Amino acid sequence: MNSVPVDYYVLLSAILFTIGAMGVLIRRNPLIIFMSIELMLNAANLVFVAYASVFKSFSGQIFVFFVIAVAAAEVAVGLALIVQIFKAKKNINIDELNSLKG
């Protein structure tokens, strides 16, 4: 079990997080952005569980459950928002939603 060093997990997590972050910054489709956010969250989850197994501590794993639960709630709210925005604007291009421009 301890054949894979923790550094790989962290590296993988960093790669996943970077992909997620770039997805959030670059893509204009809110659905894709949501998926990228999920990617970032799960990148963080990966680090939690990796270190949890290294330090033999449950708190990291418990934290992951919370993150999963919050992510699910977030997705529920976010998708509802997207549906409502689409109803109002017939468009969900994120760059067109700029009515708060200063």
Added chain:
Amino acid sequence: MHLSESVSTGFFFLAPWLVFAPITGLLINAIFGKYFSEKVVGTVASLASGAAFVVSVLLAYSVSLNHGEVVRWQFAEWIHVGTLQLDWTFRMDSLSTTMMLVVSGVGTLIHIYAIGYMHEDVRFKHEEGRFTRFFIFLNLFIAAMMILVSGDSYMMLFVGWEGVGLCSFLLIGFWYEFDTLGRSSWANSNAAKKAFITNRVGDFGFLIAGFLMFWYLGSFQFDEVFKAAPAIAESAPWVIVAITLFMLVGVAGKSAQIPLYIWLPDAMAGPTPVSALIHAATMVTAGVYLVTRSAAIYTLVPQAQYIVAMVGAGTALFAATIAVGQYDIKKVLAYSTISQLGFMVAAVGMGAYVAGMFHLITHAFFKALLFLSAGSVILGLERGHHAHAHHAAHDDHGKGKKKEEKNHGHEEEHGEVFDPGDMRNMGGLRKTMPVTFWLYMIGTLALAGIFPFAGFWSKDEILLDASLHFPSVYWQLTIAAFFTAFYMGRQIWMVFFGEARSDAAKHAEESPKVMTVPLMVLAVLSVVGGALNLPFEGFHNLGHWLGHTIGEVEGLPLNLQVAGISTALALLAILISWFLYGRNPLKAGQIDPLKKPLGFVFTGMENKWFVDEGYFAVIINPFKKISAFLADVIDWRFWHDFVHDTVILGTYNWLSEIALNKYADQKGIDAFANWLGTATQSVSATLRKLQNGFVRSYALSVLLGVVLILGYLIFK
């Protein structure tokens, strides 16, 4: 209340009633007077004054029982500060009781007379409500005068001194809204002010004398001052000279001596009983009383005595010459009063205190008589004037009485104002007013010093003393006596003889009994008053009596030469006056027969030697100029225009406009507030560009922020 000395036989405990009897009368009239008829008011006032007279008699009797011993009756403590011990103490000795008798006796007679006089006076002036006020003032005067003569210290005397001054002021200005002819004017109130202010100059002298006395002699109490004075007179005689001379200034003010006599003739603006009581018989003699009271000090400094005598003699002569040129019946008597006061002051100045006091008493009798008779004459003319005016109005229109009154008033407003006091309007009154005529004759003979009237004895005693010690005073007084007889003769011929020179004089009516009876009492006193101090062995009663207080003086026997000269001169003067005014009585509108032969001298007499004008030129006009200068230049232009308007207001305006408004406010506070606004605007203009509306750029910012913070945390 307790007796400070062991003598107690007699009625000394009554002493406070000297003051409180008139005060009681005053209060009754002041509070209930409006419910009383004139008769009740007059009776209350006369009884109050009469009660003071009764007390005076009892006190004098008690003093005589005690052989003239001084008795003090302490009534109240007044001021006790350090070594200053002032009490309200009544002093009963032969001198003070003599003054009390004169004041309350003559005062009571004048109160009674005034009931009749004021009854008509207030009606001629259409001010009937003022009747009560007159008697309140008269009672107040009696009270103040009693404080003056009964005081045991110079300060208590000064209280009375000021009190009578106040009453004098109030009564001169009694008809304050009129002039002496009843026209509306401030002449009477100006006369009152003149009297008050002139007296103030004299009071200043009195006060300085009082302060010096306290500083160097350590007391105000008479006996203590007299005890301390001789030692000071040895070591520092100038102190006593200064005290006596400053006191003389006070005397000159109150007793109308040169140079402060000018108020007395104007004081005739008061109703005639006032002229008689205050400005002839009693108040003006306060100065004579003061010098007599201070005899112990004056005898220490012959120089001061000499000055007092010269002032008195000068006044006697000077005023007598002015009286010759006067036309107003009361003005003649006023100058005569000044002249007679000069006799008294000269007498007490020479050290002839008994003679001075003797003349004071007889003068009170005959001058009160003369003034009151003059009042009777004036009212008689006034009655004649009104009766005649009514008569004429009746003939012309035959309308109701009220209407006549009105017409009459109009006539007075527009036409020539009738002066009932002008002797040129009189003449022939001996037929229409016989009682007054005989009373006036008695007064005149007494004043002129004709044997055996009271004035003869008292004046002669003064002249005799003067002839022995002060020849210059003697000659001045003798000439003054000559003038006295002359102007009184002139007055008698002008007023009572010849033909009436006006309708009013033709229709003049005799005065009622309430006025003539007191006059008869005074006339009797004017005839027999000389018996008080006859210059024969064993008859110097007043001398012995006063001797208890001011030291025994040798009673001088009658000197036939002095008496002969003065009587001869008086008779000669009356003869000359008959020659000028009696033989060819004055016609209406004719100028005075003295005017031609005397020329400018008579003009001077007529115009009172231009003394009033002189005072105006020397004191009053410069004073007005200085006050105008102070008011206009110093106060208005300098303080108001320059200091207030220019300096203070200007500085304030400059400060608020330039410094505060322009700089502090506009450029400081305003500018800061504006800068805050513009700065916020520009900052936000920059910052709003960040709010570009692209969610992804916000996300990038968040990411960069997280990276930066994490980087900082990792690499710190």
